[in-house]
Amino acid sequence: MTKLWGGRFTKEAEAWVDEFGASIGFDQKLVTQDIRGSMAHVAMLRSCNIISEEEGEKLHEGLAALEKKASNGELSFDVKYEDIHMNIEKLLTDEIGEIAGKLHTARSRNDQVATDMHLFMREETETIIAMIRDFQHVLVSQAEEHTETMIPGYTHLQRAQPISMGHHLLAYVAMLDRDADRLQDSLKRVNISPLGAGALAGTTFPIDRWQTAETLGFDAIYENSLDAVSDRDYLLEFLSVASTIMMHLSRLSEEIILWSSEEFSFIELDDAFATGSSIMPQKKNPDMGELVRGKTGRVYGSLVSLLTTLKSLPLAYNKDMQEDKEGVFDSVITVKGSLKIFTGMIDSMVVHEETTAKAVSSDFSNATELADYLAAKGMPFREAHEVVGKLVLHCIENDIVLAECPFSVFREASELFEEDIYETLAPYQVVSRRNSEGGTGFKQVREAIRKWKERLAIS
Numbered sequence: 351m352t353k354l355w356g357g358r359f360t361k362e363a364e365a366w367v368d369e370f371g372a373s374i375g376f377d378q379k380l381v382t383q384d385i386r387g388s389m390a391h392v393a394m395l396r397s398c399n400i401i402s403e404e405e406g407e408k409l410h411e412g413l414a415a416l417e418k419k420a421s422n423g424e425l426s427f428d429v430k431y432e433d434i435h436m437n438i439e440k441l442l443t444d445e446i447g448e449i450a451g452k453l454h455t456a457r458s459r460n461d462q463v464a465t466d467m468h469l470f471m472r473e474e475t476e477t478i479i480a481m482i483r484d485f486q487h488v489l490v491s492q493a494e495e496h497t498e499t500m501i502p503g504y505t506h507l508q509r510a511q512p513i514s515m516g517h518h519l520l521a522y523v524a525m526l527d528r529d530a531d532r533l534q535d536s537l538k539r540v541n542i543s544p545l546g547a548g549a550l551a552g553t554t555f556p557i558d559r560w561q562t563a564e565t566l567g568f569d570a571i572y573e574n575s576l577d578a579v580s581d582r583d584y585l586l587e588f589l590s591v592a593s594t595i596m597m598h599l600s601r602l603s604e605e606i607i608l609w610s611s612e613e614f615s616f617i618e619l620d621d622a623f624a625t626g627s628s629i630m631p632q633k634k635n636p637d638m639g640e641l642v643r644g645k646t647g648r649v650y651g652s653l654v655s656l657l658t659t660l661k662s663l664p665l666a667y668n669k670d671m672q673e674d675k676e677g678v679f680d681s682v683i684t685v686k687g688s689l690k691i692f693t694g695m696i697d698s699m700v701v702h703e704e705t706t707a708k709a710v711s712s713d714f715s716n717a718t719e720l721a722d723y724l725a726a727k728g729m730p731f732r733e734a735h736e737v738v739g740k741l742v743l744h745c746i747e748n749d750i751v752l753a754e755c756p757f758s759v760f761r762e763a764s765e766l767f768e769e770d771i772y773e774t775l776a777p778y779q780v781v782s783r784r785n786s787e788g789g790t791g792f793k794q795v796r797e798a799i800r801k802w803k804e805r806l807a808i809s
């Protein structure tokens with residue numbers, strides 16, 4: 351009998367049926383978590399006198415040997431043993447003999463797989479938070495370098511008001527900060543031990559769930575055994591935050607793609623983060639940005655997929671839940687890969703300051719300034735809006751920008767205009783004057799950079 355659960359069966363499934371049910375193809379990713387979980391379980395069985403000292407030692411030595419082999423890539427798994435848990439038990443049997451059968455005392459694969467996934471999710475969440483921090487550092491340092499680089503700010507993708515490029519980049523620092531916060535907060539729900547819940551109902555053995563929890567670095571234990579083996583909320587939560595991170599990156603992707611186009615030419619990507627065309631020799635394509643934008647869909651897919659898998663599942667464990675892993679594993683790889691690419695890409699991008707300077711002085715994005723000018727002198731804002739709208743129309747008809755408009759034209763539009771109007775229209779002035787808290791004024795941006803450096807401990 352090859353099956354670890356074969357006792358009740360009179361007939362073996364055909365290999366292709368076994369293959370369909372197997373998860374070893376992907377859950378072998380959990381090998382170290384599985385072994386560590388087993389080691390903690392063995393230590394607990396021993397201290398609760400559920401197994402003898404000698405048995406405990408044998409099991410521990412066998413698991414340690416497997417751990418070593420795993421880290422050297424020397425373990426090979428067999429689809430015949432379905433999943434990582436039974437493969438490890440089989441390998442342990444090869445290592446130390448039939449005594450390996452004691453390992454599964456007072457435990458089920460249901461609490462075991464949940465424990466493995468909690469350990470995995472904790473490690474990856476911490477790694478992703480650290481990667482977000484690295485990316486924030488790069489964004490803050492580009493923001494510092496480009497505090498006084500002005501670009502058109504857009505609404506509806508139409509030029510709206512000139513802004514500091516640093517201010518624009520800091521908007522992403524803030525978004526990513528919320529993502530890191532969400533991940534940090536999720537750890538409260540990730541770092542809980544399901545071990546000891548058994549298949550669903552607990553166990554008759556006098557186990558100590560707090561011991562295993564502490565050994566594995568968990569902060570708490572699930573209070574309800576059914577919940578412990580059925581809960582996949584923490585994975586949904588991860589996928590939801592992962593989707594939000596990807597959504598943020600896809601928005602930045604879109605801007606990087608636009609900004610590096612010939613039409614914008616605000617930036618140039620480093621050759622290391624761009625590709626050429628096999629037919630058009632002049633091309634430099636922002637593939638990495640496009641790929642991140644594209645991969646966003648995969649992560650959303652995994653979130654919806656798991657939500658759908660879990661919908662209507664009765665308690666407690668159902669084999670459907672085996673489907674929780676691939677989407678989560680894939681999303682972890684995707685988010686980490688995307689963050690790494692963006693960190694390098696933004697760090698190495700070059701800003702074309704002549705083009706951005708030209709962009710902000712050759713448009714009407716200073717029109718609001720003019721309306722504010724009149725409003726500050728007492729004209730109701732609605733009326734000022736109308737006056738400036740007419741001036742803009744005059745300029746368009748004469749193919750000039752506001753700064754090129756003769757003073758007589760301003761005066762005709764309103765008596766309130768004085769000679770200082772030209773100074774007011776200069777983009778640098780326009781940006782500087784938006785000094786309300788959180789605005790794009792250079793003083794505000796410098797203050798924001800100071801705060802981020804403090805919060806992110808950047809020296």
Ligand code: ARG
Pocket residue numbers: 373377433434459460463667669671672673
């Ligand atoms: N491979 C399974 C999974 O990933 C492990 C738990 C199996 N439990 C069971 N009762 N069949 O979900």
